[in-house]
Amino acid sequence: MAQFESGLFYSESHEYVRVEGEFGFIGISDYAQHALGNVVYVDMPEVDDEVTAGEEFGAVESVKAASDLIAPVSGTVVEVNEALEDQPELLNKDAFANWIIKVQLSDPTELDALMDVEAYKKHCE
């Protein structure tokens, strides 16, 4: 069964944001990694790239399908999780511990449009 973590902001397309100060750590939910199956490749942006809420910023490829990553918030990429380049399976091991990109949030009010864990749980039912 999928795990859910409270304190995060979730999008309908199953990305999460963990907010720490002016930064947001963006990844995919445990529900998403579960649905995707074994992840074999993560396509990530580069540091300094801009991501825009609602738009694609990369993709996750599994043995079943390739799925676009949709940015839940806008901002500038300050770090990418390079460990995923060689070990994409980390997303299957712990999707919440293994964020994909870290962004400097350009508009924190965008978080208001996202779901809390209870709303997201319902969304996944």
Added chain:
Amino acid sequence: MNRTLYGNLIFELSKKGRKGYSLPQDYDRSHTTAELPEVLRRREAARLPECDELTVVRHYTNLSHNNFGVNDGFYPLGSCTMKYNPVINEEIAAMKAFAGLHPLQPADTCQGALEVYFNLQQSLAELAGLSEFTLNPCAGAHGELTGLMVIRAYHEANNETRNKVLIPDSAHGTNPASAAVCGLEVVEVKSLSDGTVDVDHLRQLLEEMGDQVAAMMMTNPNTLGIFEPRVLEITDMVHKAGGLMYYDGANLNALLGECRPGDMGFDVMHINLHKTFSTPHGGGGPGSGPVGVRKGLEQFLPSPRVVLVAPHTVPEGASAPIFTVDYGNVSPSTDEGAASSSPCSVGSFFGNFGVILKAYAYILSLGRENVKMVGPLATLNANYIKERLRDDYLLPIGGLCKHEVVFDGLVDKSTGVTTMDVAKRLLDYGYHAPTIYFPLLFHESLMIEPTENESKETIDAFIDVMHKIAAEAKTDPELVKSAPHNTPIGRVDDVLAAKQPVTTYWKTLQTSDL
């Protein structure tokens, strides 16, 4: 096949200096590589395997025994229409008069072949409810690209800049890929929970960007095997916004003889002859993806085209050619027109003639009356499977399906047995696996398309095996999870294969073996 004896790669069978043939004594040896420019010369030998003829013959004969096709057994691959390829098609295509033709032969020496082209164009137009077809595209996705190029040329001719293509999220992956290759931008249209197009979302998109919409691509019945009940409303909405409707013919088999894309309001479509019209499918082709257009769009079809120069009423014995070839702006020996707008070429000559010939033989051998039976019988078979399996396999969308049915894995998910496991276990029972994990709308998609060819006995036997696997999943889940057990190769590591694909033999070979 005995894997110990015959499971090697051809490279592993190679012995230095061993030969299967020798060149004749009078072979012209006057030319040497020294005549070639330096840049074209090999720096090292080609590293071809060296084997005697008997070894080569045994190797490939044994490999061929591992093949599985429609002629071996039930092949219910959803969305692919793995239809039986009638033997008469092959007999006709093997006739010397057809097989020996040369594509640059003068038109007056191959009137029969041109007549086949022309008549198939006409037959497809009648079956699709459209005005004219080109048979040149060599595959379904090639047809999609050609169709989108026709649409782009149409808008350019009207001095309109439209670069967006609306595509439902349930579409085949080739739709967005073809649009991207054509330089168009893909906009996704959402589906409702029953898998059909969300017309409200479509309306919203058309209000936002209607004047930029070049076309909407649709598959009907859609990839879930469901007929789009609001198709007339959808085509009307897109037309009112100035866009054209593209019909992806992948699922045409469900409708054949019952209703026609042209009557639903589609402007451009492709047909997969290798699906709907019984020509061989899979194994890399050859395929054929004819593209049809409604009246008013004919001038945007690619060249060359076969045209009728004189009516069929030419007196018997008359020698004047009836059919000729219109090359448009394209020279017969090049495809220089490919990059420009229509009329252009989408490949060499006229596509895959052998495939076209087989499709025409199929249509003629069924006749107008029996073509009408294809869609209804394919639909009946799929619905029979749906009703008989829904106790063990989760049916996410009730009601009638068309030619294929989609389940969302086993009803009982507590065993941990996935769709992948069920598919692998089917191999043990001698069946080709259905399509799995497509469409993406469900997590455990398992899509079965029986086609109209199969007897009730064959389908009943398949259903029994599916029930048996569902029972095994409960009583002995490990047996299913570790399947297949009876195939030459067991469960493969698909994660490793995706992450570290080994695409060449040579990397693993020791240099001392060379």
